[in-house]
Amino acid sequence: KAGVTQTPRYLIKTRGQQVTLSCSPISGHRSVSWYQQTPGQGLQFLFEYFSETQRNKGNFPGRFSGRQFSNSRSEMNVSTLELGDSALYLCASTRGSTDTQYFGPGTRLTVL
Amino acid sequence: DQQVKQNSPSLSVQEGRISILNCDYTNSMFDYFLWYKKYPAEGPTFLISISSIKDKNEDGRFTVFLNKSAKHLSLHIVPSQPGDSAVYFCAASWRNTGNQFYFGTGTSLTVIP
Numbered sequence: 525k526a527g528v529t530q531t532p533r534y535l536i537k538t539r540g541q542q543v544t545l546s547c548s549p550i551s552g553h554r555s556v557s558w559y560q561q562t563p564g565q566g567l568q569f570l571f572e573y574f575s576e577t578q579r580n581k582g583n584f585p586g587r588f589s590g591r592q593f594s595n596s597r598s599e600m601n602v603s604t605l606e607l608g609d610s611a612l613y614l615c616a617s618t619r620g621s622t623d624t625q626y627f628g629p630g631t632r633l634t635v636l
Numbered sequence: 637d638q639q640v641k642q643n644s645p646s647l648s649v650q651e652g653r654i655s656i657l658n659c660d661y662t663n664s665m666f667d668y669f670l671w672y673k674k675y676p677a678e679g680p681t682f683l684i685s686i687s688s689i690k691d692k693n694e695d696g697r698f699t700v701f702l703n704k705s706a707k708h709l710s711l712h713i714v715p716s717q718p719g720d721s722a723v724y725f726c727a728a729s730w731r732n733t734g735n736q737f738y739f740g741t742g743t744s745l746t747v748i749p
Contacts (some may be wrong), residue, residue, distance in 0.1 A: 569738065572734055574735070629678055
């Protein structure tokens with residue numbers, strides 16, 4: 525069974541731009557969560573989507589948004605990029621309502 | 637507010653010895669805990685989990701212990717191998733809230749051959 529895939533793997537943007545990241549969960553998984561990892565901060569929860577509905581949201585500004593499609597694929601969007609948004613963005617999928625999360629390889633975003 | 641804490645940023649252990657990684661949490665509602673291993677430029681890989689109804693779970697060389705009264709969990713790796721060198725994250729969730737997991741900041745384990 526294929527794992528969680530994320531595209532693109534690397535991205536370079538400039539301040540003020542917007543970016544869209546994509547995540548394809550493991551087949552049959554209905555929940556997708558997004559995390560931001562920065563040095564020294566561990567993984568910070570952004571949001572979770574389950575059956576196309578945002579079920580949980582972390583403490584991030586409204587510039588960070590997401591959505592989930594009927595095939596469980598998810599996208600995350602960051603508008604008006606700031607230097608501090610440079611991070612590894614990780615997507616994780618879960619089979620059921622509450623279960624073990626399996627992570628993708630991440631998208632490394634660099635904001636110049 | 638860091639609800640899950642890993643107070644040791646790094647740990648070095650000789651090959652063949654036991655590695656003990658520690659994790660503390662503050663939210664008594666957490667009822668599901670996981671450990672992940674992460675190599676640079678890769679996503680975290682699930683290692684082992686434990687539910688709050690248990691105090692121990694074993695999987696091969698990995699054992700997780702949960703002390704609910706102390707709000708503390710630990711991961712034991714026996715015997716440690718050089719391939720275990722990675723960053724280890726503990727994570728916790730309250731299952732009623734879905735899949736929102738709170739992660740610690742990680743402990744970098746180095747196993748010395």
